[in-house]
Amino acid sequence: MDRKYLFFLVLAAAITVLSFGFKFNTHYILPDEDYYLNYATYINKYGIEGFSYLFQQYSQDRAYSAYPNPFRIGYILFSASWLRIFGYSFLSLAYFSFFCYCLFLIVSFYFIRKYFSEDFALLAVILLAFSPLAMAMARRAISESAYCLLSTLSLWLFLDYVREDSNPKRIAFFFTYSFTILIKETAVLLCPFFFLFLVFRKFIQKKQIKIKDFLYSAIFPLATVFALYVILGGIDNTIRIIGIIINSPKTSIYAITYGGGPWYRYLIDYLVLSPATTILGTGFIFHYLCLHKKERREEVDYFILFFIYILLVFNLFTKNVRYVINLDMPLRIFSLFVLTQISRQISKNNYRLLLAGLVIAIALGDLINFNYLFLTHEINDPVSFALLKAKHIIY
Amino acid sequence: MKMAYSKNNISSSGDRKIPVKRIILDERYVLLFVLVVTVTLLSFSFRHASFRGSPDEHYYLIYATYIDGHGIGSFPALSKEYLENTKLWSYPTPLRIGYILLSAFWLKISGPSLISLAYLSLICYCFFLMAAFYFIRKYFTGKFAALFIILLAFSPLDMAMTTRALTENAYCLFLTLSLWLFLDYVKENSYLKRVLFILACSFTILIRENGVLLCLFFTLFLIFLKFIRKKQVRIKDFLCSSLFPIAVVFASYAVFLGIDNAIKLITNIFLYSQPKTYAIFYGSGPWYRYLIDYLILSPATTILGIGFIVHYLCRYREERREEIDYLILFFIFLLSALSFYHKNVRYAINLSVPFRIFSVLILGKISQKLSEKRAVLFLAGAVIAIAIWDFTNFSYLFVNLGMNDPVTFILLKARHIIN
Numbered sequence: 001m002d003r004k005y006l007f008f009l010v011l012a013a014a015i016t017v018l019s020f021g022f023k024f025n026t027h028y029i030l031p032d033e034d035y036y037l038n039y040a041t042y043i044n045k046y047g048i049e050g051f052s053y054l055f056q057q058y059s060q061d062r063a064y065s066a067y068p069n070p071f072r073i074g075y076i077l078f079s080a081s082w083l084r085i086f087g088y089s090f091l092s093l094a095y096f097s098f099f100c101y102c103l104f105l106i107v108s109f110y111f112i113r114k115y116f117s118e119d120f121a122l123l124a125v126i127l128l129a130f131s132p133l134a135m136a137m138a139r140r141a142i143s144e145s146a147y148c149l150l151s152t153l154s155l156w157l158f159l160d161y162v163r164e165d166s167n168p169k170r171i172a173f174f175f176t177y178s179f180t181i182l183i184k185e186t187a188v189l190l191c192p193f194f195f196l197f198l199v200f201r202k203f204i205q206k207k208q209i210k211i212k213d214f215l216y217s218a219i220f221p222l223a224t225v226f227a228l229y230v231i232l233g234g235i236d237n238t239i240r241i242i243g244i245i246i247n248s249p250k251t252s253i254y255a256i257t258y259g260g261g262p263w264y265r266y267l268i269d270y271l272v273l274s275p276a277t278t279i280l281g282t283g284f285i286f287h288y289l290c291l292h293k294k295e296r297r298e299e300v301d302y303f304i305l306f307f308i309y310i311l312l313v314f315n316l317f318t319k320n321v322r323y324v325i326n327l328d329m330p331l332r333i334f335s336l337f338v339l340t341q342i343s344r345q346i347s348k349n350n351y352r353l354l355l356a357g358l359v360i361a362i363a364l365g366d367l368i369n370f371n372y373l374f375l376t377h378e379i380n381d382p383v384s385f386a387l388l389k390a391k392h393i394i395y
Numbered sequence: 396m397k398m399a400y401s402k403n404n405i406s407s408s409g410d411r412k413i414p415v416k417r418i419i420l421d422e423r424y425v426l427l428f429v430l431v432v433t434v435t436l437l438s439f440s441f442r443h444a445s446f447r448g449s450p451d452e453h454y455y456l457i458y459a460t461y462i463d464g465h466g467i468g469s470f471p472a473l474s475k476e477y478l479e480n481t482k483l484w485s486y487p488t489p490l491r492i493g494y495i496l497l498s499a500f501w502l503k504i505s506g507p508s509l510i511s512l513a514y515l516s517l518i519c520y521c522f523f524l525m526a527a528f529y530f531i532r533k534y535f536t537g538k539f540a541a542l543f544i545i546l547l548a549f550s551p552l553d554m555a556m557t558t559r560a561l562t563e564n565a566y567c568l569f570l571t572l573s574l575w576l577f578l579d580y581v582k583e584n585s586y587l588k589r590v591l592f593i594l595a596c597s598f599t600i601l602i603r604e605n606g607v608l609l610c611l612f613f614t615l616f617l618i619f620l621k622f623i624r625k626k627q628v629r630i631k632d633f634l635c636s637s638l639f640p641i642a643v644v645f646a647s648y649a650v651f652l653g654i655d656n657a658i659k660l661i662t663n664i665f666l667y668s669q670p671k672t673y674a675i676f677y678g679s680g681p682w683y684r685y686l687i688d689y690l691i692l693s694p695a696t697t698i699l700g701i702g703f704i705v706h707y708l709c710r711y712r713e714e715r716r717e718e719i720d721y722l723i724l725f726f727i728f729l730l731s732a733l734s735f736y737h738k739n740v741r742y743a744i745n746l747s748v749p750f751r752i753f754s755v756l757i758l759g760k761i762s763q764k765l766s767e768k769r770a771v772l773f774l775a776g777a778v779i780a781i782a783i784w785d786f787t788n789f790s791y792l793f794v795n796l797g798m799n800d801p802v803t804f805i806l807l808k809a810r811h812i813i814n
Contacts, residue, residue: 271690391681
């Protein structure tokens with residue numbers, strides 16, 4: 001059977017499974033979800049000029065500082081359009097996340113197929129589709145799924161333009177990345193990563209890098225986003241909101257109570273969410289470091305650097321595994337590499353069958369975990385405390 | 396065939412010999428140095444250790460004092476008292492003859508106190524380091540053993556247990572001896588090694604009854620050798636690995652406790668021993684809970700250890716080596732077997748050794764791409780940095796915060812992962 005049909009089969013399976021999960025969705029609404037719905041409703045009512053008021057309100061009322069800020073213009077606009085079509089409700093906004101999750105799978109399939117192979121992409125998408133974190137976020141009315149989609153697209157488009165040195169790709173990356181920052185301001189942290197990767201390419205891989213690459217990877221997207229903030233909200237409000245965002249980890253009680261811990265907290269969270277992929281994925285990084293230069297691939301270098309960078313940088317802020325949802329993709333790609341190697345070690349002739357079996361087993365395990373954690377235990381925000389409690393690691 | 400880990404061509408790490416000799420004159424001096432440093436550091440931490448003593452520690456002290464006072468012949472009376480008082484069933488059982496005898500002997504020399512019993516743990520820890528060093532030097536190389544022992548000596552969990560009046564260090568010492576002696580006898584097929592193994596394994600079970608799980612592991616390893624590695628394994632190997640040690644243990648029970656008491660105590664463990672509320676509250680969770688605990692205790696060795704296992708499984712056909720197969724199987728077996736019981740990272744203290752062997756191996760593999768000089772510097776630097784990191788972790792968790800029992804809840808709280 002054509003792998004593309006199989007891909008649609010996986011997508012259909014994921015959609016079917018998740019749509020069963022939606023009936024449990026309305027028990028408890030996160031305050032963040034409430035804010036997003038209000039923002040989107042407000043913009044639908046007052047149009048794009050309404051951002052000026054949202055900026056002002058957020059920058060002047062301290063009560064707002066612990067909740068999503070109106071810098072997330074991209075997400076607010078997206079959700080406003082979505083709500084206009086599908087009606088004003090939390091469930092409707094949750095369906096928008098679900099839609100982004102489906103697009104994320106399609107984008108991942110496209111790029112993984114391009115950089116690796118069709119078989120590999122299909123198996124990777126099976127693992128991605130049943131990621132407990134991605135599935136859980138696909139049923140909440142928050143920005144994570146949209147952020148995951150756009151940040152993944154930015155990551156792949158950056159690699160595309162750097163490798164192919166094509167101007168359309170460069171411009172596509174510029175727009176996508178700028179929009180990612182407009183979905184969630186933490187995407188700004190990807191700028192230093194893109195910058196570092198260019199430095200890595202120039203000095204370690206000894207490849208040619210032009211000044212405009214540095215400009216497109218960091219300066220232009222930031223300048224565009226900042227200009228947009230200033231146009232929509234005014235310079236004073238923009239500067240005040242930046243100050244609030246920087247200080248919010250120190251002032252938010254929720255962040256202080258549930259967002260502390262060392263850098264490896266994310267590994268613990270991922271271990272609880274998906275033990276197999278976390279162990280295999282983390283282990284792969286060391287296996288890869290042991291390989292000879294000729295066995296290495298630029299795409300893998302790129303994702304390993306991304307993985308390490310995200311773990312280190314997000315260590316400086318309030319910790320919640322939701323914020324590092326884009327680690328899911330590298331972890332699952334790495335796991336698949338390991339599974340492929342192990343299957344080849346076990347059986348050279350029938351390794352494809354074995355590999356498919358292993359991938360399906362892990363996907364099933366992940367699905368059971370999703371069901372247990374997010375449907376049975378109704379975890380809304382996957383903070384470590386809730387995850388560990390659900391697994392009886394703590395009482 | 397490329398044998399990246401083979402004894403002859405590997406130094407501490409990878410394919411080629413690294414002239415560590417230029418830097419380290421003799422690895423035995425490293426062991427001596429490490430022993431002096433850790434014992435000195437630990438004796439400082441003894442001042443901070445609060446010997447309130449957990450209920451288990453008090454029971455060990457009571458048992459040892461009782462046997463010390465009334466002689467070996469009083470084991471049946473001790474058992475009877477234990478069996479008659481249902482409240483005692485949640486606490487250590489008198490089946491731990493090995494540890495009770497060892498501690499009674501020690502208390503005779505050093506006086507009956509909890510701190511004295513903790514010093515026994517410290518002594519066991521020193522012997523454990525020496526035994527681990529001896530066998531690692533034998534199966535890998537001297538340079539490898541030197542790097543390994545630096546990592547092992549500063550393992551936060553092993554160091555923490557030396558300040559407690561518990562069985563962990565004695566259990567760890569004898570389990571390590573059994574583990575390596577078994578490999579010795581399987582590889583060398585020597586009569587002396589076989590007898591030594593049976594004695595060590597039996598004593599491990601007499602120290603702590605869950606040492607009996609080892610017999611299952613040894614049997615599984617023999618099956619692996621026979622059917623996967625197609626090696627010759629005789630019936631007597633199976634007997635020596637499981638039935639003989641268990642027979643010796645039963646004989647010891649019969650001699651010291653009396654057959655009736657022994658049977659009642661064993662039945663009691665399986666049928667009536669009620670899990671403590673403490674165990675229910677702090678000892679649940681899935682199999683990977685041990686990985687979480689180890690990640691908090693020693694993040695670097697845990698991640699590197701996992702990295703090595705994955706690397707080895709990916710390169711199994713090209714780079715396999717029996718000792719590593721053995722350690723990986725032991726690692727997986729212990730994680731799986733212990734997931735059926737109440738969980739506490741103390742019970743999985745023996746994972747420290749494979750974790751640290753794997754860490755040195757993966758660091759060695761990574762350093763292979765560097766020039767010889769740089770590889771030596773990288774390896775030594777990485778190992779010393781990890782050891783210092785581990786020591787600061789020990790110091791923070793067990794000295795500054797005064798943690799007595801490293802249950803996950805307290806570890807997570809200490810690291811502010813939960814509040």
